[in-house]
Amino acid sequence: MLEIGVLVSGRGSNLEAVLKSIEKGMVRNARVAVVISNDPNARALRVARRHGAKAVALDDAGDSRETYGAKLAQVLMKNGVEPGRGLVLLAGFMKILPESFVGLYEGRMMNIHPALLPAFPGLRAQKQALDHGVKVAGCTVHFVVPEVDAGPIILQKAVPVQDGDDEESLSARILRQEHRLYPLAVKLFAEGRIRIDGRVVRRQA
Ligand code: GRF
Numbered sequence: 001m002l003e004i005g006v007l008v009s010g011r012g013s014n015l016e017a018v019l020k021s022i023e024k025g026m027v028r029n030a031r032v033a034v035v036i037s038n039d040p041n042a043r044a045l046r047v048a049r050r051h052g053a054k055a056v057a058l059d060d061a062g063d064s065r066e067t068y069g070a071k072l073a074q075v076l077m078k079n080g081v082e083p084g085r086g087l088v089l090l091a092g093f094m095k096i097l098p099e100s101f102v103g104l105y106e107g108r109m110m111n112i113h114p115a116l117l118p119a120f121p122g123l124r125a126q127k128q129a130l131d132h133g134v135k136v137a138g139c140t141v142h143f144v145v146p147e148v149d150a151g152p153i154i155l156q157k158a159v160p161v162q163d164g165d166d167e168e169s170l171s172a173r174i175l176r177q178e179h180r181l182y183p184l185a186v187k188l189f190a191e192g193r194i195r196i197d198g199r200v201v202r203r204q205a
Contacts, residue, residue, distance in 0.1 A: 034081065141185040188203060
């Protein structure tokens with residue numbers, strides 16, 4: 001059984017997509033052992049509880065990045081998400097993690113980003129894409145490395161930009177694809193079908 005820990009800060013729609021994919025049996029041999037939010041008021045915590053997952057608010061107020069990372073690791077491990085065995089998912093988690101934490105879960109921590117990386121890393125990626133005038137946007141699931149939004153790419157899905165799109169309409173179109181892509185990446189990982197080869201992620205049949 002793959003023990004998954006999900007780090008969240010906000011709405012939790014990607015978290016919900018992953019929880020549903022497990023409930024429906026699309027992702028097997030995996031369970032969400034714990035959901036941790038740095039914001040105690042995050043909707044994502046309610047989403048977790050509604051689906052019967054353990055939800056922990058771990059307020060980051062006043063902690064250094066290092067200290068907060070150590071606290072996160074403690075909660076994950078206490079709930080069975082062990083380095084080298086478990087899987088950590090960043091799902092709208094708005095904090096930058098320290099290298100020590102990233103190293104602990106190297107190759108076992110994923111993030112979803114609403115752009116076709118390496119284009120438009122960072123905040124408001126959909127707005128960056130619109131402002132740049134791209135005709136194709138999309139989303140990316142990648143492994144987490146210390147540099148933000150820069151790790152080996154696992155899956156990507158292209159989404160067309162339409163005339164008259166604004167940040168909201170484009171974000172909504174991308175989000176629908178995020179909800180398919182993240183569960184698929186988790187499924188591939190849980191089935192042991194993902195291998196990291198330097199910068200390149202190879203997918204096995
Ligand atoms: C998503 O657009 C995700 O790609 C980005 O943050 C947003 C989180 O949304 N990293 P939600 O909390 O999963 O609804």
